[in-house]
Amino acid sequence: GDSVTQMEGPVTLSEEACLTINCTYTATGYPSLFWYVQYPGEGLQLLLKATKADDKGSNKGFEATYRKETTSFHLEKGSVQVSDSAVYFCALSPTDSWGKFQFGAGTQVVVTP
Amino acid sequence: DTAVSQTPKYLVTQMGNDKSIKCEQNLGHDTMYWYKQDSKKFLKIMFSYNNKELIINETVPNRFSPKSPDKAHLNLHINSLELGDSAVYFCASSQGGTPQQFFGPGTRLTVL
Numbered sequence: 001g002d003s004v005t006q007m008e009g010p011v012t013l014s015e016e017a018c019l020t021i022n023c024t025y026t027a028t029g030y031p032s033l034f035w036y037v038q039y040p041g042e043g044l045q046l047l048l049k050a051t052k053a054d055d056k057g058s059n060k061g062f063e064a065t066y067r068k069e070t071t072s073f074h075l076e077k078g079s080v081q082v083s084d085s086a087v088y089f090c091a092l093s094p095t096d097s098w099g100k101f102q103f104g105a106g107t108q109v110v111v112t113p
Numbered sequence: 114d115t116a117v118s119q120t121p122k123y124l125v126t127q128m129g130n131d132k133s134i135k136c137e138q139n140l141g142h143d144t145m146y147w148y149k150q151d152s153k154k155f156l157k158i159m160f161s162y163n164n165k166e167l168i169i170n171e172t173v174p175n176r177f178s179p180k181s182p183d184k185a186h187l188n189l190h191i192n193s194l195e196l197g198d199s200a201v202y203f204c205a206s207s208q209g210g211t212p213q214q215f216f217g218p219g220t221r222l223t224v225l
Contacts, residue, residue, distance in 0.1 A: 032212040042218060042219075043216040
């Protein structure tokens, strides 16, 4: 079945450091890929998305590129802020069952001043 | 304006009780979902309704029963609550044919 694997956390880094969270997926066809962010005590918010191969999603300084050849959708940010501290979820929506999201386990990111 | 809202935000109850969580969306979407997030933050889909019809029903105990009175509402009723039901429950919605889902703020259920 479809699945998403993302790197385990917590990831702790200093303000202005570079962040990369790895995400790989297993799916048939061409799923849509997402990164959601969950700030402490809140629900999930869409951070960015990509719906086809080679698409790049970007938002708030974060980027991720849909790589079909490596089945990856790694999240990157060049300079993190304390306010980026959150749990980040990689997710896919299958092509044949678009409602049946598969989420990764989540990666907690802690940014220190 | 809140797009997807849930009530209550917190719910503390005793084992064996029956409780309901309500969800409403004002986005005009035709599909709604319930997810369970465990203590390790793992998210798993439980149910999905499209135009009031159940379309996704994962392996969930039949103590959990979703009810969709109309397209804008999807409630979750839980009978005979158990300790293992303690989790955060998220409601979400989407428009049919588009993959993006919008999430509510969550309901933290604690069973004592």
